[in-house]
Amino acid sequence: xxxxxxxxxxNLYSFRQTVRDVSRPYLFMVEMPFIDGNNAKxxxxxxxxxxxxxxxxxxxxxxxxxxxxxxxxxxxxxxWQIEFLCDELHSLRNRFMQWLQIEYNPQALLAGAPxxxxxxxxxxxQLARNGEVVVSYQFxxxxxxxxxxxxLNHEETGFSRFPVEFAYDYFxxxxxxxxxxxxxxxxxxxxxxxxxxxxxxxxxxEGEDINxxxxxxxxxxxx
Numbered sequence: 001x002x003x004x005x006x007x008x009x010x011n012l013y014s015f016r017q018t019v020r021d022v023s024r025p026y027l028f029m030v031e032m033p034f035i036d037g038n039n040a041k042x043x044x045x046x047x048x049x050x051x052x053x054x055x056x057x058x059x060x061x062x063x064x065x066x067x068x069x070x071x072x073x074x075x076x077x078x079x080w081q082i083e084f085l086c087d088e089l090h091s092l093r094n095r096f097m098q099w100l101q102i103e104y105n106p107q108a109l110l111a112g113a114p115x116x117x118x119x120x121x122x123x124x125x126q127l128a129r130n131g132e133v134v135v136s137y138q139f140x141x142x143x144x145x146x147x148x149x150x151x152l153n154h155e156e157t158g159f160s161r162f163p164v165e166f167a168y169d170y171f172x173x174x175x176x177x178x179x180x181x182x183x184x185x186x187x188x189x190x191x192x193x194x195x196x197x198x199x200x201x202x203x204x205x206e207g208e209d210i211n212x213x214x215x216x217x218x219x220x221x222x223x
Contacts, residue, residue, distance in 0.1 A: 023134070027127040030082060034119055035095050045092055047161065049082040049124055051137055052171055076170050080139065086150055086160035096147045096164050103143060117143050118169075141169030 030046040031039050057072035086093055102117040104110070118141045126134045148163035 029125045031123040045085045080166045083163045136174045139168040139171050
């Protein structure tokens, strides 16, 4: 089958040279210093999670039986889940249970103020094969909403696991600037006719620095 004009023919060698490598789902790390001071336990015991999705809604304006569509507000799912291995002393799970107690204590019938339990410094990293961080997602206003059950069974010979579900306000993304026009990649430029090749998208949307002070629960969140 002939290739369209301007498209380089693709064979196994050119495919390999183009793809080079792909992201691997097992190369990730979760950082949650509030739960464990040096983050070692969270990193080691977090077995699976996700990088959150982000989508933009549309606003439709009808005109003579047709619809003109514009970008609407962002749609943030606001929920996130991690599955953990349960350590022998249940210390990790107990820390999440204590966090829930800050939100609402059923024994004292007291609810905590948002500033006391919302957390701004939880991150999930996608790693390269050499261990370097490819991209990181930082959650803002994060707090647990459910610490899952642990199944007990005399016939089970595996390891105990439990999920933790979180809610959050929004997230920010930090990467190795894949849209740097100085590199051999495509950058974006906003002009009179829309987005075209040219400059750093930072000229369009001002990014947010997420590499500031380390946050702790109750000191920099929920204000």
